[in-house]
């Protein structure tokens with residue numbers, strides 16, 4: 533059974549996704565200001581993080597500081613539901629644009645993770661939130677469909 537990472541097209545596909553995504557984020561009226569101080573390496577870091585979550589190599593844990601590092605980046609940012617919605621909408625638009633697999637099984641798992649992760653990012657960004665920095669890196673699977681699309 534391929535991982536979601538392999539099915540998505542691996543490191544190269546995720547790098548294409550985040551490069552295009554943060555280009556569009558920068559140009560977006562609602563999200564541009566939120567990301568105005570992100571580093572040039574931000575898209576690469578997020579591609580590594582996503583790759584690890586989707587069952588690829590643990591590059592974000594190995595090179596960047598793992599799950600706690602990601603959580604720390606969202607602390608105190610007071611992200612809103614409107615910003616979260618735009619973030620997920622743009623990411624899914626970019627998944628189409630850079631041609632991630634379109635099969636129902638992959639997209640169902642991908643959307644589920646994006647919905648889960650983005651809602652946690654908003655919760656972690658609130659004032660006075662108590663976060664579990666020990667929480668492990670999630671590794672997403674295929675969920676109820678159980679595996680990739682098979683024609684016929």
Ligand code: HEM
Nearest residue numbers: 566569570577578581602605611615616619646649650653
């Ligand atoms: C599945 C959902 C999400 C994932 C996987 C994710 C992942 C990440 C990661 C890995 C970083 C740290 C990058 C680094 O190490 O340099 C980060 C930073 C950040 N994220 Fe997220 N994020 C998610 C959702 C969101 C949402 C919904 C927003 C806002 C609407 C957001 C806003 C930010 C901001 C502002 C930063 C810091 C950027 C900077 O360095 O200036 N994130 N995110």
